Amino acid sequence: MKKVIVLLIASMVLLSACQILFPEKKVALPPPAPAPPEPVVEKPRLPEITLQKDNEVNTTIEIFDLEPICKYGEHGVELHFKVETVPEDILIQVKEAGKKYETYIDRKGVYEKYIYIAICEDCPARDWDFRLDFNKSYILRARFNQMPAYHRYDYSNEYFINTTPDSEYMTPVCEEYIKIARW
Numbered sequence: 001m002k003k004v005i006v007l008l009i010a011s012m013v014l015l016s017a018c019q020i021l022f023p024e025k026k027v028a029l030p031p032p033a034p035a036p037p038e039p040v041v042e043k044p045r046l047p048e049i050t051l052q053k054d055n056e057v058n059t060t061i062e063i064f065d066l067e068p069i070c071k072y073g074e075h076g077v078e079l080h081f082k083v084e085t086v087p088e089d090i091l092i093q094v095k096e097a098g099k100k101y102e103t104y105i106d107r108k109g110v111y112e113k114y115i116y117i118a119i120c121e122d123c124p125a126r127d128w129d130f131r132l133d134f135n136k137s138y139i140l141r142a143r144f145n146q147m148p149a150y151h152r153y154d155y156s157n158e159y160f161i162n163t164t165p166d167s168e169y170m171t172p173v174c175e176e177y178i179k180i181a182r183w
Contacts, residue, residue: 049097049139051158059154060084060146066159069116070174072126077117077161077169079140086111087144087154094132094140094161101141104130109145119163119170134170137162 056064063082070076079092087109093101105115118131132138142156163169 049137049160051139051160052141052155053157055141055155055157060087060144060150061154061156063112064142064156066140066161068169068172070172071116071118071128072123073174074123074128075119075163075170075172075174076128077119077132079115079117079142080113081115081142081156082112083109083144083154085146085149087146088148089145091143091145092129092140093143094138097137097139117161132161132163134163135165137164 060083061081062084063080065080067078067080068075069078081090089109090105090107090113091103092105092115094104095101107113115129116127118128119134120131121134123131138161140159140161144154144156146152146154161169165171
């Protein structure tokens, strides 16, 4: 046991002598490398478009408005129109910039109507009249068939619907829709 204690004391003395004779040198470390720059995420470039904004002059169209909405927990658009004279039929037409108009709704004429447009990939139909996809830009217009009364077609102004994430149609927070069937 004495030998162990003597060995321990000798090693402590040797360690102390080494620390005195060979002090620890502080080595300057190179500065840390700068963090890599965060990747730049480019927003989708929207095509340059010119909307027709004078179609409603001297027509039977009294109201034609589009508003962003949340319905059933999904983003959407509420289209509201009102006309002076009931048209024979109404077409709601939509196109992507640079493409031709497609008819999404073809209905008998009415004085006033609300139309609901969903903005989603695979959402259920529920009470939506039709749907548009995410991350695209659309132009919407309506054609009112006033041939019987005025011998002409009345077109609404063109409206831009942007469905990219930071657009006015996508920024409201839409709460999850829960349908309660029975109590």
